[in-house]
Amino acid sequence: MVVIASAQPLRPEDIENEWQNFKRIFRNNGFTEGPVEEDRRREIFEANYRLIVKHNTEADAGLHSYRLGCGSCWAFSAIAALEGQLALKTGKLISLSEQNVMDCSHPEGNNGCGGGLMDYAYEYIIKQGGVDTEASYPYKMADLKCTYKKESKGASIQNYTDVRMGDEEALKEAVANVGPIAVAIDAQYETFQLYKSGVYDEPLCFQSMEFLDHGVTVVGYGTENGRDYWLVKNSWGNGFWGEKGYIKMSRNANNQCGIASAATYPTGVSGV
Structure with a gap:
C-alpha cells in the first residue's frame, strides 16, 4: 500500500x-x-x-522502529530473487541496491515509492548492464535522482522468465530448480499486515488473483501440521514482522492471494 x-x-x-x-x-x-x-x-x-x-x-514518536509507506516492495522482491540467484551461482551473498532500480527504472515503467513491477526492474538491469551494490547505493526509502555507477555494480542479468500464470506446481518447480522467485500478492488485509507466525490463511484472498498490490519473494516451501505452505520473504524488517521477516503462506489453496499469478525470476545472472 x-x-x-x-x-x-x-x-x-x-x-x-x-x-x-x-x-x-x-x-x-x-x-x-x-x-x-x-x-x-x-x-x-x-x-x-x-x-x-x-x-x-x-x-x-519512537514507539516503533520502522515506518510503512514507501511502495518499494517491488524493488525488494526483484532484488531478493536476483541476490538469491547470484548466491547460488557464485557462493557469495552480495547485497544489491533496491534504491538503484527505484531511482533509475522510470523509463521502463516503474514509479519508485509509487509502485512498480519486478519485470520492469529486470528490464532496466538488462538495459543498464547491471545493478549497483547496496553498499555503494544504499536504500533511502525515498524517490531520488538516478546515480548508477558502472564501476559499483554487483551483478548483471541477461533476461528474465515469467512462471506460468496461476500455476502453483510450476511455481514449486521454479523454486526447487531455480531458487528464490519474485512474486506479487494481494496483501491488503490487516491479517497479513499483523501476521506473527504459523501458516497464513486468509479466505478473502481466494478471489484476488487480479488485485496484486505487494511484491515479496518465495524462497521455499514445506508442510506444517498437515498444511502446505510457501516460505515467503517480506521486506518489512526481520526483527519486527512475521517470523523474522518471513511468512508461511498457504500453498495448494487455489492460488490464495494470487501468489502464483505474477511470478518471475532473472536468468543469465553473473557477478562482477
Whole structure:
C-alpha cells in the first residue's frame, strides 16, 4: 500500500484521494469489478490506511522502529530473487541496491515509492548492464535522482522468465530448480499486515488473483501440521514482522492471494 503518514487528522477527501491513487497504481489493465466488490475493497483499504497512518505516527514518536509507506516492495522482491540467484551461482551473498532500480527504472515503467513491477526492474538491469551494490547505493526509502555507477555494480542479468500464470506446481518447480522467485500478492488485509507466525490463511484472498498490490519473494516451501505452505520473504524488517521477516503462506489453496499469478525470476545472472 502506498500512503504518506501525517500527524494531521485524516480527512475523508485524503482517504478518497489515496484510494484512487491506489487503484491507479495497482489495478491491472482490463480488470473490472462490480459495485459490491468495489465497496468491500474500499472499506478494507480505508481500514488499512488508518492502521498505517497510526503506525507511522507512533513510529515518529519512537514507539516503533520502522515506518510503512514507501511502495518499494517491488524493488525488494526483484532484488531478493536476483541476490538469491547470484548466491547460488557464485557462493557469495552480495547485497544489491533496491534504491538503484527505484531511482533509475522510470523509463521502463516503474514509479519508485509509487509502485512498480519486478519485470520492469529486470528490464532496466538488462538495459543498464547491471545493478549497483547496496553498499555503494544504499536504500533511502525515498524517490531520488538516478546515480548508477558502472564501476559499483554487483551483478548483471541477461533476461528474465515469467512462471506460468496461476500455476502453483510450476511455481514449486521454479523454486526447487531455480531458487528464490519474485512474486506479487494481494496483501491488503490487516491479517497479513499483523501476521506473527504459523501458516497464513486468509479466505478473502481466494478471489484476488487480479488485485496484486505487494511484491515479496518465495524462497521455499514445506508442510506444517498437515498444511502446505510457501516460505515467503517480506521486506518489512526481520526483527519486527512475521517470523523474522518471513511468512508461511498457504500453498495448494487455489492460488490464495494470487501468489502464483505474477511470478518471475532473472536468468543469465553473473557477478562482477
